[in-house]
Amino acid sequence: VSTQSTGAQEKHNEKQIMTLERERRELKAQRVQNEEQRRLLAQDKEKLEEKIDTQRSELLARAERLAVMAEAIETEPECADTSVIKESEKAKLRAELAVMKKQE
Numbered sequence: 001v002s003t004q005s006t007g008a009q010e011k012h013n014e015k016q017i018m019t020l021e022r023e024r025r026e027l028k029a030q031r032v033q034n035e036e037q038r039r040l041l042a043q044d045k046e047k048l049e050e051k052i053d054t055q056r057s058e059l060l061a062r063a064e065r066l067a068v069m070a071e072a073i074e075t076e077p078e079c080a081d082t083s084v085i086k087e088s089e090k091a092k093l094r095a096e097l098a099v100m101k102k103q104e
Helices: 004-074 077-082 085-101
Strands: none
Touching: 004 085
């Protein structure tokens, strides 16, 4: 009787060991997958930050150009009429300037 129970116990133990080893492999695979996701998210974050910085710089440069052009138009309206600025560009500039003033 004790030989049967010992054999059954050994089978049970082997089954538990196999289950634990399978779970360990699954956890390891999941850990690797999580690390890869973390790496990809860090890359995406870095790219987004670079894009934001670029857009911020472009917007600042554009705002500076608009401010200079707006000042020229406001201080010397006759100069704007004879300058290289086309009518459509002047209208667009005035519209953008109005939006900027509202945002301030």
